[in-house]
Amino acid sequence: MPEKNEVDLVLYYYPYSFYSQKVVMALHQMQIKFKTKVVDIHKGKQFAESFLSLNPKGEVPVLVDDVRVIPDSEKIIDYLEDNFANGNPGLLPTDRELRTRCEQLHQTIHGLKIEALSFGAALYDDLGIHPKPPYNCMTNRSQMKEYLDRRPEILHAAASNPLYSDALNKKRGEVYEESKLWQDRDNYEGLLIHFEKVMDECEAELASHDNQSWWLCAPELCLADIDFAFLLYRLWQLGFERRMWERNRPNVKRYFARVQLLESFQQAVSMTEGFPMMDFFTSPVFLGILGTTVILAGGYYLWSKKDSVGSALSSFFGDDNQNHQQRGAFNSRPSRMASYAPNSGYVKARSIPAPKASQFM
Numbered sequence: 001m002p003e004k005n006e007v008d009l010v011l012y013y014y015p016y017s018f019y020s021q022k023v024v025m026a027l028h029q030m031q032i033k034f035k036t037k038v039v040d041i042h043k044g045k046q047f048a049e050s051f052l053s054l055n056p057k058g059e060v061p062v063l064v065d066d067v068r069v070i071p072d073s074e075k076i077i078d079y080l081e082d083n084f085a086n087g088n089p090g091l092l093p094t095d096r097e098l099r100t101r102c103e104q105l106h107q108t109i110h111g112l113k114i115e116a117l118s119f120g121a122a123l124y125d126d127l128g129i130h131p132k133p134p135y136n137c138m139t140n141r142s143q144m145k146e147y148l149d150r151r152p153e154i155l156h157a158a159a160s161n162p163l164y165s166d167a168l169n170k171k172r173g174e175v176y177e178e179s180k181l182w183q184d185r186d187n188y189e190g191l192l193i194h195f196e197k198v199m200d201e202c203e204a205e206l207a208s209h210d211n212q213s214w215w216l217c218a219p220e221l222c223l224a225d226i227d228f229a230f231l232l233y234r235l236w237q238l239g240f241e242r243r244m245w246e247r248n249r250p251n252v253k254r255y256f257a258r259v260q261l262l263e264s265f266q267q268a269v270s271m272t273e274g275f276p277m278m279d280f281f282t283s284p285v286f287l288g289i290l291g292t293t294v295i296l297a298g299g300y301y302l303w304s305k306k307d308s309v310g311s312a313l314s315s316f317f318g319d320d321n322q323n324h325q326q327r328g329a330f331n332s333r334p335s336r337m338a339s340y341a342p343n344s345g346y347v348k349a350r351s352i353p354a355p356k357a358s359q360f361m
């Protein structure tokens with residue numbers, strides 16, 4: 001096979017995307033050079049016409065190799081394996097038996113509904129989980145539920161891009177079907193139990209090797225390891241580690257500690273560094289600055305107008321001995337109400353906007 005010019009490879013990805021992270025780990029593990037382009041799915045850029053022309057489903061990752069366009073993490077890794085394994089460590093064991101086991105585990109782990117798991121983790125308060133940033137910033141859950149239920153932007157994208165409407169409508173159907181797994185608490189418990197069964201299978205697989213230096217199912221790191229590494233990482237980020245391995249799966253626990261030392265894993269995880277999850281204008285820093293400014297400006301305004309505001313308030317509330325009958329409910333503590341208002345600078349707390357669906361993907 002002729003040497004390929006590897007730097008022709010461009011990966012369209014989003015740093016927090018689960019499937020993008022797998023591909024980045026695969027690329028690093030196979031020592032393949034590539035360039036990147038961020039598609040900010042948090043801002044809806046996956047539905048820009050230019051990106052839909054690469055992947056009509058509006059999903060990352062997509063690999064572009066010169067004129068060839070390959071969407072979908074599984075297909076991308078297949079493509080890398082077929083075209084770049086020459087001279088590089090591949091991701092499929094050469095031994096037939098090990099290869100079959102690697103493929104089986106890959107199918108099992110890759111097939112898990114990780115998005116449904118992530119959405120449900122944001123929705124239910126009784127899971128006893130300890131999410132890590134950015135998954136610990138879950139506000140306004142009911143709003144999020146309503147948003148995720150409809151994924152309005154898919155419909156909008158389908159309406160405004162007739163060329164890609166079939167793919168987008170199909171995607172919306174899939175999103176709707178998958179939402180049944182997490183919109184209902186019982187279904188969600190079923191999903192968690194399914195994840196636990198897969199964890200049991202992996203625990204048993206790890207326990208079956210006499211040689212502790214083996215990875216999940218082979219002496220060399222393989223495709224199933226990439227799936228498993230990022231499954232564990234997402235479970236940890238969502239805060240499921242106690243339920244999934246801390247208490248009862250010691251081999252998985254050891255494996256996770258080990259896989260985190262891999263450079264290829266660290267490269268994939270570090271893509272998120274310095275990449276903001278939220279717009280600056282909805283970030284806690286901005287909201288903090290805004291809130292403080294409003295409080296100070298409001299306080300200053302009220303202080304500068306204290307005479308006119310004070311007399312307006314006293315004519316509304318009246319002096320202690322006047323208008324008691326009109327005050328109704330305020331009757332019991334009129335002077336406290338009157339003295340609160342002018343200088344307190346009280347500003348109603350601003351509600352933090354609901355996180356966007358793409359935050360959980």
Ligand SMILES: N[C@@H](CCC(=O)N[C@@H](CS)C(=O)NCC(=O)O)C(=O)O
Nearest residue numbers: 017018019059060061072073074361
């Ligand atoms: N089967 C695809 C799934 C890709 C996928 O779901 N990507 C998510 C990010 S992890 C995405 O782009 N979501 C954007 C959207 O659905 O609007 C793969 O393996 O690559």
